[in-house]
Amino acid sequence: MQKILITGFGGFIGYSLVESMKEKFQITAFDNFSELSNYEIKKARVAELGITDFDSFKTKRIFQSASATFHYADLCNMAELEKSFSSNQFDCIVHLAALTGVRQSLVNPQAYIDSNVKGFVNLLECAKKFGVKNIIYASSSSVYGLNHETPYAENQKTDSPISVYAASKKVDELIAHTYAHLYGMNLIGLRFFTVYGPWTRPDMAAYIFMKAVQDNNPIELFKEGKMIRDFTYVGDVVKSITLLIDKMKNETASGHEIFNIGNHHPIFTIDFLKTIEDAMGKKASVNFKPVQAGDMLATNASCEKLFHYIGYKPQTSVLEGVNEMVKWYKAFTQRVSS
Ligand SMILES: NC(=O)c1ccc[n+]([C@@H]2O[C@H](COP(=O)([O-])OP(=O)(O)OC[C@H]3O[C@@H](n4cnc5c(N)ncnc54)[C@H](O)[C@@H]3O)[C@@H](O)[C@H]2O)c1
Numbered sequence: 001m002q003k004i005l006i007t008g009f010g011g012f013i014g015y016s017l018v019e020s021m022k023e024k025f026q027i028t029a030f031d032n033f034s035e036l037s038n039y040e041i042k043k044a045r046v047a048e049l050g051i052t053d054f055d056s057f058k059t060k061r062i063f064q065s066a067s068a069t070f071h072y073a074d075l076c077n078m079a080e081l082e083k084s085f086s087s088n089q090f091d092c093i094v095h096l097a098a099l100t101g102v103r104q105s106l107v108n109p110q111a112y113i114d115s116n117v118k119g120f121v122n123l124l125e126c127a128k129k130f131g132v133k134n135i136i137y138a139s140s141s142s143v144y145g146l147n148h149e150t151p152y153a154e155n156q157k158t159d160s161p162i163s164v165y166a167a168s169k170k171v172d173e174l175i176a177h178t179y180a181h182l183y184g185m186n187l188i189g190l191r192f193f194t195v196y197g198p199w200t201r202p203d204m205a206a207y208i209f210m211k212a213v214q215d216n217n218p219i220e221l222f223k224e225g226k227m228i229r230d231f232t233y234v235g236d237v238v239k240s241i242t243l244l245i246d247k248m249k250n251e252t253a254s255g256h257e258i259f260n261i262g263n264h265h266p267i268f269t270i271d272f273l274k275t276i277e278d279a280m281g282k283k284a285s286v287n288f289k290p291v292q293a294g295d296m297l298a299t300n301a302s303c304e305k306l307f308h309y310i311g312y313k314p315q316t317s318v319l320e321g322v323n324e325m326v327k328w329y330k331a332f333t334q335r336v337s338s
Helices: 012-021 039-048 054-060 078-087 102-107 109-129 164-183 205-215 234-249 269-280 304-310 318-337
Strands: 003-007 026-031 062-064 068-072 092-095 134-140 186-192 219-222 255-261 286-289
Touching (some): 012 026, 039 054, 109 164, 134 234, 164 186, 205 219
Parallel strands (some): 092 134
Antiparallel strands (some): 062 068
């Protein structure tokens, strides 16, 4: 069984990945449960993984389940990372931990650079020291920044980020290239495009829309709902990562590659909202607002490179994905309120 280190397991994508991989791989996972974002839902997610006594986990800083070891640990703490690397020979690292949220990165830039850049470098240093060659890490569609040449392809310019978050992801890509070049590592960067689905983040449009519709609260829609997003279903992201892990296992080459992971069917945010309204059987009341600093007007992925590499690209329609997400949201909010 392959040994995989996953970072960010309390987060939306990290949790979804661990949940789907836990029978097939031996998993070690890290998260610092940053209180800067979405703390409560992180606790609810990891309860699904068996960590039902969160206070005890926080004190002991480790939880062992049948198929995984979970660490309450910060990637900025090199000593804790080294301890884990010295007692495990990982076959692959999937690095998803980061401070996320474009707007928060303008409020707290230092924290973003610590987690997103220093945390990544610590991980790479451990990988170098303990001989872990294969690393998949999360970048973001936000690196395309002011580039308006859509659909975005991996070989286009990404030198005009418009948020500290986006800049931190671009730095990660440059550092990844450097480590691959210097130390013969095999690194894959994934530019995710607006991921949504069950257990989505409460600061993201998908959750904000569902909550507002359910609670009869008004929704703020920016640029009259005409911002374009390539909403990508989390199950497709998890499947792509799993296929990439398998592919890397059988590869002897080293280097650095970047792949877009998007749905390649971008839609207006107002149409995404309409799909949610239909799935919830309720209408929203909408307030239109101007675009906010740091937000991109349109994201739209070309996923041909990914398809050529693993024979797969995201394929869940927004209708199917939203239905799954709304089913989860209704059950989740009912459970939390009862
Ligand atoms: N969700 C999206 O639409 C999207 C889009 C583009 C890129 N991404 C990237 O994908 C990755 C996962 O995103 P997500 O939506 O699951 O985010 P998330 O915020 O739900 O999860 C990130 C997790 O990382 C943890 N973390 C942050 N700093 C840490 C540190 N220093 N040490 C240990 N853990 C730390 C957080 O506590 C959190 O649980 C991130 O790197 C994000 O930048 C996500």
